[in-house]
Amino acid sequence: ILNVEQSPQSLHVQEGDSTNFTCSFPSSNFYALHWYRWETAKSPEALFVMTLNGDEKKKGRISATLNTKEGYSYLYIKGSQPEDSATYLCAFITDSWGKLQFGAGTQVVVTP
Amino acid sequence: EAQVTQNPRYLITVTGKKLTVTCSQNMNHEYMSWYRQDPGLGLRQIYYSMNVEVTDKGDVPEGYKVSRKEKRNFPLILESPSPNQTSLYFCASSELRLAGGPADTQYFGPGTRLTVL
Numbered sequence: 228i229l230n231v232e233q234s235p236q237s238l239h240v241q242e243g244d245s246t247n248f249t250c251s252f253p254s255s256n257f258y259a260l261h262w263y264r265w266e267t268a269k270s271p272e273a274l275f276v277m278t279l280n281g282d283e284k285k286k287g288r289i290s291a292t293l294n295t296k297e298g299y300s301y302l303y304i305k306g307s308q309p310e311d312s313a314t315y316l317c318a319f320i321t322d323s324w325g326k327l328q329f330g331a332g333t334q335v336v337v338t339p
Numbered sequence: 340e341a342q343v344t345q346n347p348r349y350l351i352t353v354t355g356k357k358l359t360v361t362c363s364q365n366m367n368h369e370y371m372s373w374y375r376q377d378p379g380l381g382l383r384q385i386y387y388s389m390n391v392e393v394t395d396k397g398d399v400p401e402g403y404k405v406s407r408k409e410k411r412n413f414p415l416i417l418e419s420p421s422p423n424q425t426s427l428y429f430c431a432s433s434e435l436r437l438a439g440g441p442a443d444t445q446y447f448g449p450g451t452r453l454t455v456l
Contacts, residue, residue, distance in 0.1 A: 276443055
Protein backbone atom coordinates (compact mmCIF):
# COMPACT_ATOMS: atom_id res chain seq x y z
CA ILE A 228 0.00 0.00 0.00
CA LEU A 229 1.43 3.31 -1.08
CA ASN A 230 0.80 5.81 1.68
CA VAL A 231 2.91 8.46 0.02
CA GLU A 232 1.32 10.15 -2.96
CA GLN A 233 2.83 12.62 -5.37
CA SER A 234 0.92 14.83 -7.74
CA PRO A 235 0.84 15.49 -10.51
CA GLN A 236 2.42 12.42 -12.05
CA SER A 237 4.05 14.58 -14.72
CA LEU A 238 4.51 18.22 -15.63
CA HIS A 239 5.53 20.00 -18.78
CA VAL A 240 6.99 23.43 -18.10
CA GLN A 241 8.27 26.15 -20.40
CA GLU A 242 11.80 27.33 -19.76
CA GLY A 243 11.71 30.29 -17.40
CA ASP A 244 8.38 29.39 -15.81
CA SER A 245 8.07 28.42 -12.17
CA THR A 246 6.29 25.33 -11.02
CA ASN A 247 5.45 23.33 -7.93
CA PHE A 248 4.18 19.91 -7.02
CA THR A 249 3.04 18.01 -3.98
CA CYS A 250 3.97 15.08 -1.79
CA SER A 251 1.23 13.84 0.56
CA PHE A 252 1.92 11.51 3.46
CA PRO A 253 0.23 10.27 6.65
CA SER A 254 0.14 13.09 9.18
CA SER A 255 0.43 10.81 12.20
CA ASN A 256 3.79 9.51 13.48
CA PHE A 257 5.94 11.78 11.36
CA TYR A 258 9.67 11.13 11.45
CA ALA A 259 11.15 12.77 8.38
CA LEU A 260 10.60 13.48 4.71
CA HIS A 261 13.24 13.36 2.02
CA TRP A 262 13.23 14.87 -1.48
CA TYR A 263 15.36 13.41 -4.27
CA ARG A 264 16.03 14.33 -7.86
CA TRP A 265 16.35 11.46 -10.29
CA GLU A 266 17.61 11.91 -13.82
CA THR A 267 17.17 9.19 -16.41
CA ALA A 268 19.93 6.57 -16.37
CA LYS A 269 21.38 7.95 -13.15
CA SER A 270 20.93 7.31 -9.44
CA PRO A 271 18.65 9.42 -7.24
CA GLU A 272 20.39 12.43 -5.74
CA ALA A 273 19.49 14.01 -2.46
CA LEU A 274 17.83 17.41 -2.37
CA PHE A 275 16.41 17.94 1.10
CA VAL A 276 15.74 16.27 4.42
CA MET A 277 12.82 17.85 6.26
CA THR A 278 12.06 17.04 9.85
CA LEU A 279 10.12 19.88 11.48
CA ASN A 280 6.69 21.27 10.78
CA GLY A 281 7.11 24.55 8.95
CA ASP A 282 10.56 23.61 7.61
CA GLU A 283 11.58 25.50 4.51
CA LYS A 284 14.67 24.44 2.61
CA LYS A 285 16.31 25.97 -0.42
CA LYS A 286 18.98 24.88 -2.86
CA GLY A 287 19.54 27.28 -5.72
CA ARG A 288 16.26 27.67 -7.59
CA ILE A 289 14.64 24.71 -5.85
CA SER A 290 12.90 25.00 -2.50
CA ALA A 291 10.61 22.90 -0.36
CA THR A 292 8.14 23.42 2.46
CA LEU A 293 6.71 21.00 4.98
CA ASN A 294 3.38 20.80 6.78
CA THR A 295 3.38 17.76 9.05
CA LYS A 296 0.01 18.54 10.64
CA GLU A 297 -1.85 18.25 7.35
CA GLY A 298 0.58 15.79 5.79
CA TYR A 299 2.04 17.48 2.74
CA SER A 300 5.22 18.95 1.34
CA TYR A 301 5.61 21.20 -1.69
CA LEU A 302 8.61 21.35 -3.97
CA TYR A 303 9.05 24.57 -5.96
CA ILE A 304 11.23 25.21 -8.97
CA LYS A 305 11.72 28.86 -9.79
CA GLY A 306 12.60 29.88 -13.34
CA SER A 307 12.77 26.31 -14.67
CA GLN A 308 15.71 25.37 -16.89
CA PRO A 309 16.06 22.35 -19.19
CA GLU A 310 18.57 20.85 -16.75
CA ASP A 311 15.77 20.71 -14.14
CA SER A 312 14.13 17.97 -16.21
CA ALA A 313 14.03 14.92 -13.97
CA THR A 314 11.75 12.86 -11.78
CA TYR A 315 11.38 14.29 -8.29
CA LEU A 316 10.79 11.76 -5.55
CA CYS A 317 9.70 12.22 -1.99
CA ALA A 318 10.31 9.57 0.67
CA PHE A 319 8.55 9.30 4.01
CA ILE A 320 10.24 7.71 7.03
CA THR A 321 7.47 5.58 8.50
CA ASP A 322 8.94 4.51 11.82
CA SER A 323 11.82 5.07 14.20
CA TRP A 324 13.74 2.10 12.79
CA GLY A 325 14.10 3.67 9.40
CA LYS A 326 11.45 2.00 7.28
CA LEU A 327 11.00 4.26 4.34
CA GLN A 328 8.38 4.65 1.64
CA PHE A 329 8.82 6.51 -1.62
CA GLY A 330 6.17 8.21 -3.66
CA ALA A 331 5.90 7.30 -7.34
CA GLY A 332 7.46 10.61 -8.32
CA THR A 333 6.61 13.68 -10.37
CA GLN A 334 8.27 13.75 -13.77
CA VAL A 335 9.19 17.29 -14.81
CA VAL A 336 10.00 18.10 -18.43
CA VAL A 337 11.27 21.61 -19.14
CA THR A 338 11.15 22.63 -22.76
CA PRO A 339 13.21 25.50 -24.20
CA GLU B 340 35.81 9.67 -2.96
CA ALA B 341 32.66 8.93 -0.98
CA GLN B 342 30.65 6.35 -2.82
CA VAL B 343 28.32 3.39 -2.81
CA THR B 344 29.30 0.62 -5.19
CA GLN B 345 27.17 -2.22 -6.48
CA ASN B 346 28.16 -5.30 -8.41
CA PRO B 347 27.29 -6.49 -10.89
CA ARG B 348 25.75 -3.57 -12.77
CA TYR B 349 23.93 -5.83 -15.19
CA LEU B 350 22.93 -9.45 -14.77
CA ILE B 351 20.86 -11.83 -16.83
CA THR B 352 20.12 -15.12 -15.12
CA VAL B 353 17.65 -17.98 -15.16
CA THR B 354 14.88 -18.91 -12.78
CA GLY B 355 16.11 -20.65 -9.64
CA LYS B 356 19.80 -19.89 -9.93
CA LYS B 357 20.95 -18.29 -6.69
CA LEU B 358 22.62 -14.92 -7.01
CA THR B 359 24.08 -12.20 -4.84
CA VAL B 360 24.28 -8.50 -5.58
CA THR B 361 26.96 -6.83 -3.53
CA CYS B 362 26.79 -3.35 -2.05
CA SER B 363 29.64 -1.55 -0.36
CA GLN B 364 30.01 1.97 1.03
CA ASN B 365 33.14 3.78 2.18
CA MET B 366 31.52 6.48 4.32
CA ASN B 367 31.21 4.51 7.58
CA HIS B 368 27.43 4.84 7.41
CA GLU B 369 25.30 2.89 9.85
CA TYR B 370 22.13 2.84 7.74
CA MET B 371 21.96 0.85 4.51
CA SER B 372 19.00 -0.10 2.39
CA TRP B 373 17.97 -1.95 -0.75
CA TYR B 374 15.30 -0.76 -3.18
CA ARG B 375 13.80 -2.01 -6.38
CA GLN B 376 12.44 0.22 -9.07
CA ASP B 377 9.66 -0.89 -11.38
CA PRO B 378 7.83 1.27 -13.94
CA GLY B 379 4.84 3.02 -12.43
CA LEU B 380 5.66 1.84 -8.93
CA GLY B 381 8.56 4.06 -7.98
CA LEU B 382 11.20 2.89 -5.56
CA ARG B 383 10.15 0.25 -3.06
CA GLN B 384 12.20 -0.68 -0.05
CA ILE B 385 13.19 -4.34 0.19
CA TYR B 386 15.30 -4.50 3.36
CA TYR B 387 17.18 -2.03 5.48
CA SER B 388 19.79 -2.19 8.19
CA MET B 389 20.50 0.18 11.04
CA ASN B 390 23.84 -1.37 11.91
CA VAL B 391 25.86 -4.56 11.87
CA GLU B 392 23.64 -7.58 12.51
CA VAL B 393 20.51 -5.38 12.61
CA THR B 394 18.25 -5.75 9.61
CA ASP B 395 14.53 -5.36 9.01
CA LYS B 396 12.00 -5.83 6.26
CA GLY B 397 10.84 -3.07 4.00
CA ASP B 398 7.67 -3.15 1.94
CA VAL B 399 8.64 -5.94 -0.47
CA PRO B 400 10.99 -8.43 1.26
CA GLU B 401 9.54 -11.66 -0.18
CA GLY B 402 12.09 -13.65 -2.15
CA TYR B 403 15.08 -11.70 -0.84
CA LYS B 404 17.59 -12.10 1.95
CA VAL B 405 20.23 -9.73 3.27
CA SER B 406 23.06 -9.84 5.73
CA ARG B 407 25.08 -7.18 7.51
CA LYS B 408 28.19 -8.81 8.90
CA GLU B 409 30.37 -5.76 8.33
CA LYS B 410 29.43 -2.13 8.47
CA ARG B 411 30.51 -1.36 4.93
CA ASN B 412 28.80 -4.27 3.13
CA PHE B 413 25.14 -5.11 2.66
CA PRO B 414 24.67 -7.87 0.06
CA LEU B 415 21.27 -8.72 -1.41
CA ILE B 416 20.68 -12.43 -1.93
CA LEU B 417 18.11 -14.02 -4.21
CA GLU B 418 18.03 -17.69 -3.23
CA SER B 419 15.73 -18.74 -6.07
CA PRO B 420 15.13 -15.86 -8.47
CA SER B 421 11.90 -15.68 -10.40
CA PRO B 422 10.91 -13.56 -13.41
CA ASN B 423 8.90 -11.17 -11.20
CA GLN B 424 12.19 -10.14 -9.61
CA THR B 425 13.34 -8.66 -12.89
CA SER B 426 13.94 -5.06 -11.90
CA LEU B 427 16.40 -2.25 -11.33
CA TYR B 428 17.94 -2.50 -7.87
CA PHE B 429 19.52 0.29 -5.86
CA CYS B 430 21.54 0.14 -2.70
CA ALA B 431 21.80 3.25 -0.53
CA SER B 432 23.50 4.33 2.68
CA SER B 433 23.34 7.19 5.13
CA GLU B 434 24.18 8.19 8.65
CA LEU B 435 21.68 7.30 11.33
CA ARG B 436 19.53 9.75 13.25
CA LEU B 437 19.47 9.58 17.03
CA ALA B 438 15.70 9.17 16.69
CA GLY B 439 16.22 6.37 14.18
CA GLY B 440 16.16 6.11 10.45
CA PRO B 441 18.42 7.71 7.88
CA ALA B 442 19.81 10.92 9.32
CA ASP B 443 20.74 12.66 6.24
CA THR B 444 19.97 12.18 2.65
CA GLN B 445 20.82 8.77 1.35
CA TYR B 446 23.67 8.14 -1.06
CA PHE B 447 22.63 5.78 -3.80
CA GLY B 448 24.70 3.26 -5.70
CA PRO B 449 24.67 3.18 -9.51
CA GLY B 450 22.01 0.48 -9.72
CA THR B 451 21.95 -3.15 -10.83
CA ARG B 452 19.70 -4.13 -13.68
CA LEU B 453 18.61 -7.73 -13.16
CA THR B 454 16.77 -9.85 -15.69
CA VAL B 455 15.47 -13.26 -14.65
CA LEU B 456 14.45 -15.48 -17.55
